[in-house]
Amino acid sequence: MFGALLKKELMVARRNWIGIVIPLFFFVMVVSLFPFGVSPEAPTLQKIAPGIIWVAALLATLLSLEQFYRSDYQDGSLEQTLLIAGPTQVASAKILAHWLLTGLPLVIVSPLLGILMQINHGFVDSNHTWVLMLSLLLGTPTLCLIGAVGMSLALAANRNGMLVAVLVLPLYVPILIFGTSTVTASLENFSYNGQLAILAALLLIALVMSPFAAGRALKISVS
């Protein structure tokens, strides 16, 4: 059942892949703008790299939420799946699909962005790239999880556009802070285990709560 839900999400996404590509494209573009906009010097870039990459990840997740949830609500397939599969399961499948389509690609392209932003400047044999990937790997699912709750609430409110962002952004801040500081710590040769542990803990909390809360909200939205 979960498999069917997930497969449908992926299939729909493949059909209108603009929706999927745009966030990713956006992510890369935002990041690659900074060398133009701010400064092309390696040390400066390196300094702002973690923050920029993380903010871009956050915005990309946010940007894709609307697209990802709205259409099911409008064409009535949301209520059908809720009936057949139950709210928590529907929410979980959506969240997982959303992460596979926006979070995972980000994790995958992040080494490229690291190079673009000179993340290894002045280091030999550094593992900054791995740290960046790991932090994104732990952080982006949390973004999707929290985003699902916000989006489901916004759907229930039958409201368009930016309400989701307003609901969700304050909740994103801790993830952003810890995600960034993981990478920054690595760049400064400090230990980053603590930050990673916190990211993991946040992920766990969200993992326990979000599918349930999002499911409830989805149920409210179709009633």
Added chain:
Amino acid sequence: MFGALLKKELMVARRNWIGIVIPLFFFVMVVSLFPFGVSPEAPTLQKIAPGIIWVAALLATLLSLEQFYRSDYQDGSLEQTLLIAGPTQVASAKILAHWLLTGLPLVIVSPLLGILMQINHGFVDSNHTWVLMLSLLLGTPTLCLIGAVGMSLALAANRNGMLVAVLVLPLYVPILIFGTSTVTASLENFSYNGQLAILAALLLIALVMSPFAAGRALKISVS
């Protein structure tokens, strides 16, 4: 007729006062993400401020495009307005409304964003804020104009499977670069008239071409 079209757009987007305030929060929030990610120190913030504020503008335009055009297409009101009012007029009204709802609020809150991003740090009696506002005032309409063409093409392509929308993003890059560099020049005490002139020229070109092109594309999308 144009008035009626415009009024409808504004009404749909902003059902009540909450809707008017939401874009304003949105900008403040997106911009205030960067201090968390990048660095809360004034000199660094000041340096990246123009880029960040401009990226927020671009983001807001992009984020709202889909929603802004798709729903009219789906509920059939697009074809009705095209029949009654003609394509160019429909496109113009949509573009103007879109700018009033995403571009203008950004111009209005930009002084506040300037404070948050410490744009006047180390200056007395500077006019950076005005330059920022002016660059946004000239640049954001162009974003809406180009976005309209891209979005209408994407709607039309739904049918033929051609994906033109991705082409819009590269067109945004020049605007972003000139917009950012206007403010950066001001921060570095250089002259910024050249950049402003280019922004104005881009606006003019887009103003002449976009409504017509977007109208045509909309017409194709409903056939």
Added chain:
Amino acid sequence: MTNKGLLASDLTISRAEHVLLEGAELELAPSTITYLYGENGAGKTSLMRCLSGLLQADSGKINWNGQSITSLDSEYFQDLIFLAHALSMKAELTIFENLSFYARLRGIKDPKSLIDDATSQLGIAQLQKRRFAELSAGQQHKVALCRLVIEPAKIWILDEPFVNLDKATRHWLAALIQDFAKQGGVVLFTSHHEIEELAIDQRIGIEH
């Protein structure tokens, strides 16, 4: 000069590479009610969209009052109301806001009394301030029908206008159509049910 009606000749329509209609000829004269029938997927909607100028035919001519509808653009479209399967109302707006939007598009400055009249004919006057999304299926359909009362026109192209309506409203709509035709209007409509209340002047079937 009296209106010469809508005349289509040698119309060929295709969708997604496959030809639906070939060399179709039809005439919709003023004061006639034309019933278009055909099984699901026969091409009724496609034909109507063609006649409304939304879909481009592969070949053929469509004339309104003696002039091609592509040449005299806005004039024909000022005369036309086309009700499609999609109801063309914004879910976020109230009934009143939706209807006054269309009225204003037609150049009606102060549509309040017209809207009051139309909605009370259909028994939805007390719902004027309700958002469109918060109506039942039939009530939503009724809102779309209000446009026929509010907006002035000379030709109605109605794609399944009787769907979702209860008996009383079907009666009302049949009477409205009859009345419009009596006053010189051109009507083309489809329906999968026979509408006994309506005196049909012309039947056009899309058949193999």
Added chain:
Amino acid sequence: MTNKGLLASDLTISRAEHVLLEGAELELAPSTITYLYGENGAGKTSLMRCLSGLLQADSGKINWNGQSITSLDSEYFQDLIFLAHALSMKAELTIFENLSFYARLRGIKDPKSLIDDATSQLGIAQLQKRRFAELSAGQQHKVALCRLVIEPAKIWILDEPFVNLDKATRHWLAALIQDFAKQGGVVLFTSHHEIEELAIDQRIGIEH
């Protein structure tokens, strides 16, 4: 143990602060076809959504086979097919993809032959690879009806299932419903037209 059917007692339903139905009692026994009627906006859809567990009633009990539908959650929902006004198909996917999604949700591993059978009964087999958005209104409706053939269920709640269908398909659907009831199924449906082809066992009106 035989199925005891669906039993609702003392149901009060309201929408947006206004009470639609008060103290409603109804029984849908196995092997009966129930016709729900009422004018536009009477509350048919709301009642059906309540019986499907989508809308929360203000008060009252709904039991399926002797147990409350809120307590035995999934079991009831495995037995139920609810077809709403919205067709619940993804516009981007093909007919086949849409139908196999619902089949898989019901735990059917390899739905191909079932889908072939259903679509050919409805004459849309050759359209299986067409995207849902590129179908005519009636063809889209037919796709939704295929679910009745494909998915196993014990109770059907159908909100205006006859809408947009041509005569042949209406016949087919009536026969399908009759057949399902004969095999012990529970059917509740609405329609604004009388369906002569269908032998109705119970009529429930929503009236003042």
Added chain:
Amino acid sequence: MNSFHEFIFMGKHGAYVWSSYLMTFIVLLGVFYWFRYLLKSLRSQVKSELNSSDSNAARPKARKLKVEKNESRD
């Protein structure tokens, strides 16, 4: 505080202190009057609904179900 002059100017910081107090005052008083206004307008709304004679007729009444069983088939 020694003089009225000091009270007003607060040793060059008058603008800061006074603007804080003033803004607080405005916001809180604004909230207070806003709520008062809400209560009053609600009351007059309820009143006008009570007074208008057709209010009860306009408000749709709850409906009932009418069940007819057709026994002929069994």
Added chain:
Amino acid sequence: MASRWRWFHQLGSPKWFFEKSAKWLPWIWAGTLILLAVGLYYSLWASPIEARQGQGHTVRIMYIHVPAAALSMIGYVAMAIASTIGLVWKMKMAFAASRAIAPIGAAMTFIALFTGAVWGKPTWGTWWEWDARLTSELLLLFLYLGFIALHSSFAERAKADKAAAVLAIVGVINVPIIYFSVKWWNTLHQGYSVTQKGALAPEFQVPLFTMIGAFYLLFIGLVIMRLRVEILMREQKSRWVADWTAQKEQK
């Protein structure tokens, strides 16, 4: 029903609360005014300037800044508790209460932010600094506004209540997370001083505690006012509201 639960059920009754609260309000306002008068006298006139850290007269801003900041946080917690009660026990009055607290909490947050920013200019030399407390206060404002925005977006109140309650609960779990993350990220703001014994000179304590008391009472009074509005909105069509309006009419 055990009698010690009676108050809970009474609070759950809109009619009971509406009638009783009309009697409480005058007392609350009277208390507020007295405390405010005393507090303002001390804070603007009778209390001395701060010399140790060279803040001078700007210390007077503290007497409104600190109470507002404290209430902004307590308000959010109260709102979340009310939301939880509403969701768990399906108590409509609790939903109404959470809706009533939101705008007042947001106003307090705004005051804390504004006075803090104004205080920051002379003491830190800047209106805004990305410091832990300031930042979490800003985020708290966004959380409040999100709650209000979400609640106002619904046509059906029952749906609005439930959805906004979900948000409030998710938000309150995040408040400590936000606070600690931000604190750990950057700290500049004044540490705890009021609560530590002897950290604050007694001449500052008198005005501060009086003002804190005044703000608490004011907060409670405003919440009750807003709750009365909320109750009227929700019970518009009930018998007792009609009776009450008629009765008001006669006076």
